[in-house]
Amino acid sequence: MSRSAKTLEHLAFLTGSGYWTYHFRQDYCTWSDNFLTLLGFEPGFSLSRTTLRTNLVSPSDLPLFQNAVEKAMAEGNSSFTCQLSTRYPLRMTLSLLLEYDPEGKPLILAGLATPCPQKEQTLPPQPGASKLSPAVCPTPTADPPSLPDGNLDSPSDPWDYHHLFALSPEPVCLVNLAGEILHANPAFYSGLGRDSSQLQGKTLPELVHPDDRVRVGNIVNALFQSARQEAHFQARFERRDGSEAIWSWNISCDWDQKRAYCNIRDLTEQIAAREKLVRSETLLKKAQQIAQIGHWHLDLRHKRLEWSEETCRIHGVPPDFVPDLETAINFYAEECRADIEKAVRKAIEDGTPYKHDLRIITRQGEKKHVRGLGIPEYENGVVVALSGVFQDITLEKEAENRLKASEARLEEAQMLSKLGHWEYIPAQKCLTLSKGMRRIWEIGEDEKVTFKKLLAMVPLLERDYLKRKLKSSLTELKDVQHQHRVITPSGQEKHMVVNIMAITDSNRNIISLRGTAQDITEKVLGEEQLIRAKIQAEIASKSKAEFLSMMSHEIRTPLNAVIGMTHILQQENPREDQTDHLDVLRFSAESLLNLINDILDFSKIEAGKLVLEHIPFSISQLINKLVSSLALRAKEKGIELNANIAPDIPDSLIGDPNRFKQILTNLIGNAIKFTEEGYVRIQAYMLSLQDTMVRLRFEVEDTGIGIEPAQQAEIFRSFTQASSDTTRKYGGTGLGLAITKKMLEAFDSQIKLQSEPGRGSVFYFDIDLQISKIEVETSRDQSPAAAKSLSLNGTRVL
Template sequence: MALKLGRMIVRLGKLLGILRGLRLRLVLLATCGIAPLTLLVGEILDAQRQEELSEARQSVIRLTREAGHRQADLLSNVENLLGILTSIPSVRNHDASICSDILADIFSHEKGLTNIWTARLDGSVSCSDDPAGLQLSMSQRQYFQDALDTGEFVVSNYIVGRLSGRPVLATALPFRSDDRRPDGGGFDGVVFASIDIDWLYHLAGYEVDGTELALVLIDANGTILATKPQRPDLVGKSMPDHSLIQAMLASPEGQGELPDIEGVQRIFAHVSLTGTGAKLALGIDRAAILEEVDQQRLLSFATLLLVAFGSIVIAALAGEFLILRWLDAVREAAARLGRGDLSVRAPLPPGGELRELAGAFNDMADCLEQRERSRIESEARFRDMAEVSSDWFWETGTDHRFTYMSQGIRMIGADSSRFIGKMRQDLATSLQTEEEQAAWVELAATLEARRPFRNFIYRVVGAGGTDHFVASSGKPVFDNDGVFVGYRGVGRDMTDAVETSRAITKAREQAEAANRAKSRFLAVMSHELRTPMTGVLGTIDLLGSTRLSVEQSQWLDIMRISAKTLMKVLNDILDFSKIEADQIKFESIDFPLQQVVDEVVRLFERSALNKGVVLEQMSDGVENRIVRGDPTRLRQVLLNLVGNAVKFTEHGRITIRVVAQSAGKETLSVRFQVQDTGIGIGEAERANLFQSFSQADSTTTRRFGGTGLGLAICKRLVEGMGGKIGLDSRPGGGSTFWFTVPLGIGSVADRSDLARKGVPVPIPRRILLADDNDLNRLLLVSILKRAGHSVVAVENGLAAVEAAGTARFDVVILDLQMPVMGGQEAAARIRSMGKDDDAGTSCGIPLIALTADARPDGAGEDTIDGIAEFDCWLTKPIDSLQLNKAIEECIHKAEKAVHAAIR
């Protein structure tokens, strides 16, 4: 018994030894290798499961959105059909005998409609495709009243049709009869069409992965209009507490996994149907989608477990016969190699991974032996290169004194012995700029923190006492225990590079100064030319209001066109000079975008018509849009592009397109496009077209005129507004200029201010005018008196201050540049004067500035740059319409501010 027990203990010990040996490790290794595979397979199957759900979800979403698009298409087709019907005389005149036959014939060919009929203003049905419809009355239908009130195409919510008895979508369009004049106002009837929902059931008949769809259609209040599977008992029932109905009412579009009306868990997607308050949801059975995937998942896990068990058994057996006997030999060779015997090599097994392991060990021993030889050779090579390089290599100790310096330091005429034992500060010149002193402070902080540094430039005295600029780069060096032992790095002579950089900087500063001087010269010259142009254009306007012969009127038109052409050249020059001097500023105000486009079109309509060219404009998504930006600069770009199109187009058409491309919460991206059928532009000319003083070619310049600055200014303005500008063209095939700009979403409290157009009827005002130019003063007085105003004219700002202090005026007009006292100082003094009730004077009257700077025509909404005293400003030259409009708008703004303050 004792013998048997002893044998069992021995066997158990051997077993435990085996289990603690390599076999156990191999089994554990195989298990560890299979475990991630198991997890991976599980993840793949889960991913496949989620992919099936995702594909089903995307299919439902796609079909749901397709339903929304389908209804939009149906409404568009019905609107076109109703528009065609309103053009038929028998329909417009309520001719029941003919009209009903026409409607019945159309109804027989139009799929998806349940009824077509017309009604008089009292709601009585005059024509119908179904005779029973003649007994109905539309007077109580809300969509009938909405159509008459709006005068537009109207779509109802889903309702139960009186004739069909099924949920339908009613549409209506008002019309006028033949015998009513176009300007007679009002309507004479309404034409209707109702749309069936059979197309929804047809769409729900599609299958996703062999599974049918469920359908739920509700109105804006959560009342069920239709279901699939069909549940007639639920139609007309309100279920606002159902989770699916709540999700549909919560957002215009969405998706999720929810129970349907019958409690089946489905993947739903819902969308709002265009033109109505109704919402549609389509869903698919979640369990049916996952049934096949779950079966495949179970089969895959079973197969994986069998493979894992077999792999573990094979790994345990292979370890016994193929690995153990070769490992001792490799371990012994590794021990000898660790003791420094670089010649030792391991015996090679007959094949397999152990042979590769032994071979890799022998390769490692070969590499170590070769690396030791390479290290010895590399040290010798580095030493030789350091002695002949044009750069030099250095080392410092913990105190930052040089301990080594290569012979390359001779490039600055110094010997390496001069640096040994010294710090950089000891070798640097004493005369240092503030920038150099700051660099030394930064280097000291870097060295203290033991951080690398690069291209630290300092001056040292070389041969002959000359200064040399030296660039030094280095990194800290630590021993095996991490203890700092110094720095090691490289140096280079940077004297030539520094002097070249200084020369380039000086040349650039001189070029910038010359460019600023040029821009100032252009601005001053344009300013001086604008002032006399006020007299020229103003006199032309005054002459135009007198009785002239036909020949005199023609001469006057020639004078006006020539003067405005000159002003266009001056404006281009001044704008370009301001752009070059980086003085262009952009407004950010609310304005109606469509109004800016309409103004440009109206301005060029007559010019295009005189040439036989059709000028048209198309807008998409910008009608009735209030945006925030700079309307003046936007109008300036459009005027230039449209003006070029009119100039270079001899026949055909010019199309202006304005499209809202994308809209966010606060911004709107708008694309403007001007397309013509003009002469076109070749590829070679397009490359320089947006450059200053550049046109397509010299022939174009002679034939059509121009400064060549317009497109360059457009490019700068568009880019200044954060946009892009470009061109598509070919010779003889016309051109398409386009640009995109981001605009803010406007938030105008009082839209009536933006909608004010034209020139208000002048109200006689008492006006104080100050202008030092006698001719301009005489001209402005004549214009104001012709408008019925009472004018007191003075020649400088001081006289204007004295006049404002002794009498009451409705508005004060001040030229900015006057002798004795300029307009800006005069405005400040008038504002600062206290109110004197006894004298009847006031400092709160509106102030208008006259300036020769290039500004947008008309009174602006903001103050001039740096001049906060003025309410409005006018740019010379000034015409009568511009002046009178500015006066009325300025007074209107002041009165509005007073009323706001009182409230």
């Protein structure tokens, strides 16, 4: 076999192509077995020149092929390529070489035949071209790159590998037995993004990715050291731009020439596509799991039903479960089977797609809601299969049922509260009203209503104001609440509270207006009735208070006369029996006067006629006089009465000393009344001092009967005491603490209480008073120093 033939054979082997030669002078052909197989003949079949020509090229493409050869010969081209159709038809790419004698006459026509990719086999015929083949396009190849010095001499005949390498669309190269690259075609260099100078002297392992270098080196070394004919491997290669190429190598050794031919298939895109497909399938599987959607396929010709893994999971069966149509239908709840059978039968007979939401019962007995979709597949106008998807919508159905129940409860709540909601979309001029809204405004369920018609039900004056509110909501994007009346179609007047909210997009453009309307007619009428009743009650109360205030002088005058005359008679040395009678008379008159004073004070407070004075007074003098006046009552009961006044309290303050005295008198008097043994202590001390204002705390502590926790809030109510037993035993009207509380509130203060039954109570309050620049006159019988001394040392009365 000649060197050219040997080279051609290696290339055909490496590329999986068929090769052939035609000798012009001898008029005979040679071909490879693979070439015969491509043309549909058995290996070893003898082909004549005519048979080769008629089988190699289809009759429609034969003129084009002949024209291409003649054009190449006329132009002296040594190589060209073209795509033609064979008789089968089979599209293939022909890489052709022409050898000329010294006179320029053709000697040999040879080439490689490679089947075109499958997608090119099915291209539709183009206008003006053959039905099965495109126009033949002879293309001269570029001159081959020069060889590295000292490796091989440049051949003189066109049959050398240089020309054949250049014709191969796949990367090919030639290496010596040391693995060094001697020559490569343009596809090789472009695949690695390098030129021949960058690969000069490089060995195959040096081009391989570092992680694959050792493995490839071992394969190449084993091939060249064992004298084997072939080797195959796949490895990653580094491109110049840093990316990776994945190449599959077929190496065929030519031991006579001490070199090896390497054919490479670039699998980078194929492997990337395969990995992408795997990722897509994985993502699809995960998506089906997340969405709980499976698919199925029913082959009607072979009666075979296939379920995806997710469909199996939904039915509660293992992934390798093999269903049939009857089994699949039996998974449906009994009341649903007729519906699915009818849908499947109609899809098969009429080709009608179906969609259903039904219930199934899994193998484990779990009830699920599923959504099934089925579409027919046709062949020659006949339905041959059904395919579709299967989704578990149990959670969706449960949520839908909860939503319906929630909507029913909302509708019930709106009906009970006489509330409705609405939405208006300005761009569509579409108004939507809830059932509650229609019920309140007396609008029929099927009656069409516009926003304008709704506004027309509002009285004119209120309508204009409501329009301004709406405009404000639209321009300022503010929520609006408004109360107005509505005249319903039946003529009934209703009072409404309307809330309006503007809904906007991300650019603050209004999408819609939403709001609620509540019928508050009963509330408004009730409030009006309460207001009338309140006014009447206030008039009556004011009349009563005015009457009591006016009667104050007339009631007190005779009582004061009785008390005064009694006091005079007691000073005239009455008999012993008269003294007892006078004591009872005086006590009863004073008690009656105190009762009348409490009632009159309470009436003044209720009538709003309690006016506070603002005059200078001394806290120490006021408390000391108060203690002195109450000392006799404490002495009669055998209890101690103490007063402690802090020395840092200013001597002169501005306030109402009479009301202040009344507050302390009520608290101290109650303490003495409800204390049988022990003590009653009055304390006054300063909490804070700021500029001309002072905050004081006053405490009245006793060791009396105490108050139950449940009764502590009640004792400050008018005409209320801790219990009925207390009233019977100690007497009183229950007004004292109520008056004290009201008076302290007039001072912007509050009465507070700490008490424990059987151990006593502490009543205290904080009050802000202004410091006076005017010094209070000291009483004639007591100097300021004495007053402070009394405050500091306390008063003990036994």
